[in-house]
Amino acid sequence: MRARLDIAGPGRGEPSRRPIGVFDSGVGGLTVLHDLLVRLPEENFLYLGDTARFPYGERSATELERFALQMAEELLRRGAKLLVVACNAATSAALPALRRRMMETTLGVDVLGVVRPEALQAVAATRTGRIGLLATPTTVASGSYEEAVGALDPHVTLHPVACATLAGIIQEGRQFDEQAVGTVREACAPLREARVDTVILGCTHYPLIRLMLQRLLGPEVRLISAGGALARQVEHALGGRGLRVAREGEGGGGGEGEYRFLCTGEVESFCELGTRFLQMPLGEVERVELVDVRRPAREDAL
Amino acid sequence: MRARLDIAGPGRGEPSRRPIGVFDSGVGGLTVLHDLLVRLPEENFLYLGDTARFPYGERSATELERFALQMAEELLRRGAKLLVVACNAATSAALPALRRRMMETTLGVDVLGVVRPEALQAVAATRTGRIGLLATPTTVASGSYEEAVGALDPHVTLHPVACATLAGIIQEGRQFDEQAVGTVREACAPLREARVDTVILGCTHYPLIRLMLQRLLGPEVRLISAGGALARQVEHALGGRGLRVAREGEGGGGGEGEYRFLCTGEVESFCELGTRFLQMPLGEVERVELVDVRRPAREDAL
Numbered sequence: 388m389r390a391r392l393d394i395a396g397p398g399r400g401e402p403s404r405r406p407i408g409v410f411d412s413g414v415g416g417l418t419v420l421h422d423l424l425v426r427l428p429e430e431n432f433l434y435l436g437d438t439a440r441f442p443y444g445e446r447s448a449t450e451l452e453r454f455a456l457q458m459a460e461e462l463l464r465r466g467a468k469l470l471v472v473a474c475n476a477a478t479s480a481a482l483p484a485l486r487r488r489m490m491e492t493t494l495g496v497d498v499l500g501v502v503r504p505e506a507l508q509a510v511a512a513t514r515t516g517r518i519g520l521l522a523t524p525t526t527v528a529s530g531s532y533e534e535a536v537g538a539l540d541p542h543v544t545l546h547p548v549a550c551a552t553l554a555g556i557i558q559e560g561r562q563f564d565e566q567a568v569g570t571v572r573e574a575c576a577p578l579r580e581a582r583v584d585t586v587i588l589g590c591t592h593y594p595l596i597r598l599m600l601q602r603l604l605g606p607e608v609r610l611i612s613a614g615g616a617l618a619r620q621v622e623h624a625l626g627g628r629g630l631r632v633a634r635e636g637e638g639g640g641g642g643e644g645e646y647r648f649l650c651t652g653e654v655e656s657f658c659e660l661g662t663r664f665l666q667m668p669l670g671e672v673e674r675v676e677l678v679d680v681r682r683p684a685r686e687d688a689l
Numbered sequence: 690m691r692a693r694l695d696i697a698g699p700g701r702g703e704p705s706r707r708p709i710g711v712f713d714s715g716v717g718g719l720t721v722l723h724d725l726l727v728r729l730p731e732e733n734f735l736y737l738g739d740t741a742r743f744p745y746g747e748r749s750a751t752e753l754e755r756f757a758l759q760m761a762e763e764l765l766r767r768g769a770k771l772l773v774v775a776c777n778a779a780t781s782a783a784l785p786a787l788r789r790r791m792m793e794t795t796l797g798v799d800v801l802g803v804v805r806p807e808a809l810q811a812v813a814a815t816r817t818g819r820i821g822l823l824a825t826p827t828t829v830a831s832g833s834y835e836e837a838v839g840a841l842d843p844h845v846t847l848h849p850v851a852c853a854t855l856a857g858i859i860q861e862g863r864q865f866d867e868q869a870v871g872t873v874r875e876a877c878a879p880l881r882e883a884r885v886d887t888v889i890l891g892c893t894h895y896p897l898i899r900l901m902l903q904r905l906l907g908p909e910v911r912l913i914s915a916g917g918a919l920a921r922q923v924e925h926a927l928g929g930r931g932l933r934v935a936r937e938g939e940g941g942g943g944g945e946g947e948y949r950f951l952c953t954g955e956v957e958s959f960c961e962l963g964t965r966f967l968q969m970p971l972g973e974v975e976r977v978e979l980v981d982v983r984r985p986a987r988e989d990a991l
Contacts, residue, residue: 425900426908563964598727598968602945606728643904662865666900 403632406433406647407621408467410458413441413650414657415554415591416473417664419501419613423471424646424667426618429632430625431644435462435675436661438652442554444523448480455481456488457677461649463496468630469621472500473613475522475589479531497624504616505587506535510543512609513585519578519608520547521600522589523554532589546581550574554592558660562596568603571596575603585609595664648672705934708735708949709923710769712760715743715952716959717856717893718775719966721803721915725773726948726969728920731934732927733946736775737764737977738963740954744856746825750782757783758790759979763951765798770932771923774802775915777824777891781833799926806918807889808837812845814911815887821880821910822849823902824891825856834891848883852876856894860962864898870905873898877905887911897966950974 407427409420413436420434435458437443443451455477459470472478472485478500485498509518520532527549536545553570561567578586586608588594594612601610625631632644647670650657654672661669709729711722715738722736737760739745745753757779761772774780774787780802787800811820822834829851838847855872863869880888888910890896896914903912927933934946949972952959956974963971 421900425903428904428908563968563970565970568970596968598723601727602730602969606730666865666898667904668865668867668870 402468403625403630404431405466405468405630406431407469407471407625408433408435408459408462408465409471409473410435410455410462410477411437411472411474411591412443412454412477413438413652414558414660414664417661418591418594419471419473419617420646421665421667422612422614423618423621426615427622428643429634431632432646433462433465433467433649434646435649436651436657437677438650438657440651443474443476444525444551444554446525448529451477451480452484453679454677455485457679459485459488459498461675461677467496469496469624470498471617471621472498473591475501475591476525476529478502479526479529495628495630497628499617499620499624501591501613501617502531502535502589504613504620505589505611506532506539508611508616509585509587509609510536510539512611513543513583515582515584516540516543517581517583517585518543518545519581519583519586519604520545520589521550521553521574521578521586521593522547524549524551526589532587546578546583548574548577550590554590557592557595560663562599567596568599571599572603575600578604578608583608585611588612646670649675651675651677704770705927705932706733707768707770707932708733709771709773709927710735710737710761710764710767711773711775712737712757712764712779713739713774713776713893714745714756714779715740715954716860716962716966719963720893720896721773721775721919722948723967723969724914724916725920725923728917729924730945731936733934734948735764735767735769736948736950738950738952738954738959739979740952740959742953745776745778746827746853746856748827750831753779753782754786755981756979757787759981761787761790761800763977763979769798771798771926772800773919773923774800775893777803777828777893778831780804781828781831797930797932799930801919801922801926803893803915803919804833804837804891806915806922807891807913808834808841810913810918811887811889811911812838812841814913815845815885817884817886818842818845819883819885819887820845820847821883821885821888821906822847822891823852823855823876823880823888823895824849826851826853828891834889848880848885850876850879852892856892859894859897862965864901869898870901873901874905877902880906885910887913890914948972951977953977953979 407430482500489496489498527547533545536543556567556570597610654674657672658669709732784802791798791800829849835847838845858869858872890912899912956976959974960971
């Protein structure tokens with residue numbers, strides 16, 4: 388399972404062997420990568436965490452757009468065949484801009500985010516029509532989930548809860564102490580009150596406390612993360628462009644793909660935190676510098 | 690969620706408020722307790738880990754029977770209304786003896802193990818009729834899963850793999866390193882070879898590497914642990930005796946029950962390991978000394 392990808396640029400080797408690019412503000416998106424690794428074991432992955440500028444929670448939408456475009460560019464330069472924005476805040480702020488940019492510059496690269504697959508699963512799962520959302524304040528304020536859920540079913544009510552401190556508590560590793568339980572209990576109280584039957588985990592850190600959430604919300608409540616629905620969407624998008632790695636029984640070897648990591652900040656802490664978030668070994672991690680996609684000099688020249 | 694159980698003996702207070710007793714060779718059974726806590730949040734639990742005599746893997750069936758009877762007695766003395774043997778080796782070796790003993794001595798206490806709920810789920814899940822089993826050598830050698838699966842469907846084939854070192858690797862916390870992946874990969878190879886579509890996680894430590902197993906076995910393979918099926922069995926057993934705590938909508942308060950821990954070994958390491966296995970805070974832990982159920986002196990007197 389160690390990273391042995393050796394792709395220097397787009398188009399090198401067989402197109403389907405190019406990696407799926409996944410990016411995030413830091414290590415949180417590794418819970419999304421995890422689901423993708425489990426469900427698409429034959430694919431290669433390249434993950435980029437913008438740890439130098441983490442957290443994204445307090446940044447403006449304009450800034451998040453700029454960062455997301457930089458990361459997308461870096462992954463494309465390294466041959467990514469599809470991009471996944473594995474961050475709820477970045478998806479909420481930057482997905483339309485990313486898609487516009489891909490249409491301007493690159494043929495054949497889809498960009499998928501985490502909001503829509505979660506909204507889709509939640510609307511499919513709810514029986515009462517009352518869906519809860521746990522997310523960071525930035526994501527809640529963006530209204531992206533209301534919009535996604537409302538577009539699927541206008542009769543469903545979304546009950547959002549903005550959790551300012553929860554992602555930090557989980558990232559620090561305090562997810563199993565009494566103080567963490569207190570914070571989680573407080574976040575769950577309005578959702579119990581609203582008698583929701585489905586709750587979207589709208590931050591990539593939250594799947595790490597899925598079982599605690601299940602206990603505090605009650606055993607009948609369905610917890611939704613991007614996971615399976617996102618993996619299926621990735622599979623369909625790749626299939627539509629003939630970019631899926633063949634599986635056993637489809638003429639493929641049925642082996643495991645490889646995965647590799649990039650981060651913008653300190654490598655050692657990325658490895659340490661990353662192992663806990665990915666729940667698999669990380670292999671080597673490369674530090675990268677991100678640059679703006681459209682440099683003023685180049686824009687002047689155009 | 691902190692333990693505030695104050696039950697000194699059977700029959701104290703409302704019978705349904707008595708705890709469900711769960712016991713194991715050490716901390717592994719906490720993954721079983723975890724599923725029970727999540728699925729039966731309104732119930733009270735009392736967990737006993739025989740950490741002083743861990744591991745059970747190399748012990749004889751006679752010895753495991755004796756230990757299991759001691760633990761059952763301790764939990765009954767503290768008011769347990771139902772017993773769960775949360776250890777695959779102890780279930781395989783001691784369940785019949787435990788049930789005989791309960792019939793001799795106590796009215797109204799059911800004893801449930803982890804083997805049968807797992808066999809049941811696996812037989813219900815398989816479509817090819819080829820089921821894999823990952824378990825410790827003691828459990829594999831006991832033949833308990835062959836027996837349980839065969840009784841449910843004689844046309845199903847069980848492919849057992851005895852893993853001598855895996856539980857230790859997980860307990861030491863090395864589950865996300867390259868060596869651990871190597872061990873897991875080796876254990877999974879014969880199951881991939883046999884093209885099983887369902888795999889029983891026949892050791893309470895293995896759910897902690899569920900996602901790694903899923904990746905190495907392939908995304909279509911169903912992984913089975915006692916979890917949901919055991920919780921339903923507990924619920925039915927308690928319901929049949931009128932011992933279930935009422936839920937919200939059944940006249941109950943819909944609150945959370947309490948849980949409390951006992952161990953025979955060192956308290957500090959139990960707390961440390963236990964938090965990782967339970968993935969929730971433990972609260973305080975009490976050290977207990979276990980004694981034989983039938984002391985020779987008392988047997989002479991009979």
